[in-house]
Amino acid sequence: MYLTIVFPQPVDINPNGRNYASGAEDGYVRLHHFDKDYLDMKDPVPEEGEEDEEDDIDDEEENGEVAAAATPAPQ
Amino acid sequence: LLQGHERPITTVKYNYDGDLLFTASKDLVPSVWRSETGERLGTFTGHKGTVWDLDCDRFTQRLLTASADATVKLWQIETGTCLETFTHRGPVRGVAWATGGQYFATISDPFVEHNAKICVYHVPTNVEKWSDSPKLEIDLPKIQGKRVNPTSIHWTACNEDLLVAFDNGVVRWYDPDTGDVKEEIQAHDKKINRLRMNRQQTLFITSSADFTSKLFDVVDGKHLKTYKTDRPVNDAVISETKEHILLGGGQEAMSVTTTSGKVGKFETRFFHLVYEEEFGTVKGHFGPINACAYIEFACYE
Numbered sequence: 001m002y003l004t005i006v007f008p009q010p011v012d013i014n015p016n017g018r019n020y021a022s023g024a025e026d027g028y029v030r031l032h033h034f035d036k037d038y039l040d041m042k043d044p045v046p047e048e049g050e051e052d053e054e055d056d057i058d059d060e061e062e063n064g065e066v067a068a069a070a071t072p073a074p075q
Numbered sequence: 076l077l078q079g080h081e082r083p084i085t086t087v088k089y090n091y092d093g094d095l096l097f098t099a100s101k102d103l104v105p106s107v108w109r110s111e112t113g114e115r116l117g118t119f120t121g122h123k124g125t126v127w128d129l130d131c132d133r134f135t136q137r138l139l140t141a142s143a144d145a146t147v148k149l150w151q152i153e154t155g156t157c158l159e160t161f162t163h164r165g166p167v168r169g170v171a172w173a174t175g176g177q178y179f180a181t182i183s184d185p186f187v188e189h190n191a192k193i194c195v196y197h198v199p200t201n202v203e204k205w206s207d208s209p210k211l212e213i214d215l216p217k218i219q220g221k222r223v224n225p226t227s228i229h230w231t232a233c234n235e236d237l238l239v240a241f242d243n244g245v246v247r248w249y250d251p252d253t254g255d256v257k258e259e260i261q262a263h264d265k266k267i268n269r270l271r272m273n274r275q276q277t278l279f280i281t282s283s284a285d286f287t288s289k290l291f292d293v294v295d296g297k298h299l300k301t302y303k304t305d306r307p308v309n310d311a312v313i314s315e316t317k318e319h320i321l322l323g324g325g326q327e328a329m330s331v332t333t334t335s336g337k338v339g340k341f342e343t344r345f346f347h348l349v350y351e352e353e354f355g356t357v358k359g360h361f362g363p364i365n366a367c368a369y370i371e372f373a374c375y376e
Contacts, residue, residue: 009309010086011323011343014110015274016093017316021110022323022343023084029098031113032343032357041317 085127090135097138099126105140107152117155121148128169132176137198139179141167147181149198149205161196161207164189169228173251176200178210180237180251182225191215191224193239195251213254218243227270229279231293238293240267240281248296260296262289268324273313280320282308288322290348302346302353318348 013020019033082102089096089110099105105119105126124144131138131152138150143166149159165186172179177199185191194209215223227240236257237249244263247256265285272279272293282288288311290300302311302320309324322344345355 009324010084010269011310011312011321012087012089012096013312013314013321014089014093015091015315017314018093019110020312020321020343021087021089021096021098023087023098023100025083027082027084027100027102029084029087029096029108031096031108031110 085125086129088129088131090131091133092135095131095135097129097131099129099140101125103142105129105138107138119148119150119155119157121157121160122146124166127167130170130172130179132172133174134176137176137200139170139172141170141181143167145183145186147179147196159198159205159207161209163194164192168224168226171228171230173230173234174232175234178234178251180228180230182228182239184224185215185222190217191222193225193228193237193249193254195237211251211254213249226267229270229272231272232276238270238272238279240270242266244283244285246270246279246281246291246296258296260291260298262291262298263287268307268309269311271310271312274315278313280311280313282311282322282324284308288320288346290320300348300351302351304344304353313348320346320348322346 009024011020011022019031021029021031023029082100084098084100086099087096094110096108096110097105103122103124103126107116108114109116119138119140122140122142122144124142126140126142128141129138135152138152140148145163145166147161147167147170148157150157163183165184167181167183169182170179177197179196179198181194183192192215193213195211197210198205215225224242225239226242229238231238234251237251239249240246244261244265244267246260246262248258250257262281263283263285265283268282268284270279270281277293278290279293280288280290284307286304286306286308288302288308289298291298302322304322307324308322311320311322313320343357344353346353
């Protein structure tokens with residue numbers, strides 16, 4: 001028997017834009033601090049054929065260890 | 076870190092100033108954390124059921140929590156004391172402060188013979204004791220024999236309307252004085268899991284089980300943008316500082332028999348507000364491997 005289980009998985013972004021939080025069904029809240037790359041990032045106007053653009057939004061702690069891989073836009 | 080307790084987080088919300096983060100989960104005890112460090116400052120103990128939603132007022136003085144125990148509790152944030160309990164007829168799904176912090180609105184599920192309801196309460200700051208009966212009660216009868224459950228509630232600018240999302244994909248604007256429906260749109264074909272507004276109260280974003288999130292104009296209800304994913308969207312939020320949308324969720328449909336051991340997967344997706352283009356995904360996993368990555372903390376008693 002199959003059932004769809006949907007967990008709330010909430011997110012919120014700090015109004016100051018410096019961090020965001022996500023909650024998971026395991027009972028953990030993860031607080032993600034944006035790194036300088038994200039904060040300084042300019043949003044490029046998408047152009048056709050420009051697929052390998054890298055907008056890194058890696059999470060990092062103070063020591064700068066890269067955590068999550070940012071994936072480029074799929075299409 | 077305590078692991079192995081499966082108590083899903085139901086909501087996370089920053090306060091207005093962004094220095095605090097409020098979280099609610101199925102462990103009955105909402106918590107407040109310092110957003111820069113992840114230090115837990117306190118808990119709000121008293122509910123006997125899952126806390127589905129919470130809302131903190133503009134000046135971080137009073138907190139409202141909505142629970143499956145059919146109550147809404149009003150708390151003094153600084154001390155963590157419960158000031159008042161507002162009993163409802165069914166599990167309370169959502170709660171929202173009105174601008175000014177003198178009124179709040181709630182949505183509750185149907186329970187036995189009672190229909191789902193929208194309630195408005197008056198809790199002025201200049202008195203000690205409040206009436207626990209609502210100032211306004213809007214009954215939500217079945218539509219063609221089917222129960223319609225509200226999933227999210229907000230006040231629009233200047234408390235002009237109550238904006239309510241439903242599990243049939245509809246969003247409605249109610250008059251908070253008379254309870255009349257002023258406007259209605261069919262935003263999605265499936266359930267709207269959550270609705271959030273930006274701080275200026277000009278835009279709202281819906282997250283739906285139909286795998287999309289949509290951006291609308293609060294005033295005229297005009298559909299502006301659609302963010303497509305391949306999974307149900309459980310929560311979405313508009314960034315205040317960048318033209319970005321964060322989508323939470325993406326839990327795959329799972330077999331009940333294979334859930335053990337594989338829960339814990341979650342991710343946040345980033346979309347550009349204007350171009351509707353996804354530009355990043357942050358995945359999260361269990362374990363100490365990621366401990367270097369996030370300030371990670373557990374919600375336990």
